[in-house]
Amino acid sequence: MSKKWTIHSIREYVEKNTDTKLLSTEFQGFSQKLDFECACGNTFQKPWKKFKENKQQKCEVCQPPKESR
Numbered sequence: 001m002s003k004k005w006t007i008h009s010i011r012e013y014v015e016k017n018t019d020t021k022l023l024s025t026e027f028q029g030f031s032q033k034l035d036f037e038c039a040c041g042n043t044f045q046k047p048w049k050k051f052k053e054n055k056q057q058k059c060e061v062c063q064p065p066k067e068s069r
């Protein structure tokens, strides 16, 4: 919870835990949108918070957004 993420630890996490690639080279906060490349080749943007906590780790084609209510 209190882990302090850096662009390096994020890249490591993404490489180890997902098929997605991190394209961004700077991390400025949980709500900042980072650039990713999905395993299918699409690029997409996702805040780290959603990527990590909501497991939104693919593009919208591979992982369509869920309706939440």
Ligand SMILES: [Zn+2]
Pocket (backbone or CB within 6 Å): 038, 039, 040, 041, 042, 058, 059, 060, 061, 062, 063
């Ligand atoms: Zn995809």
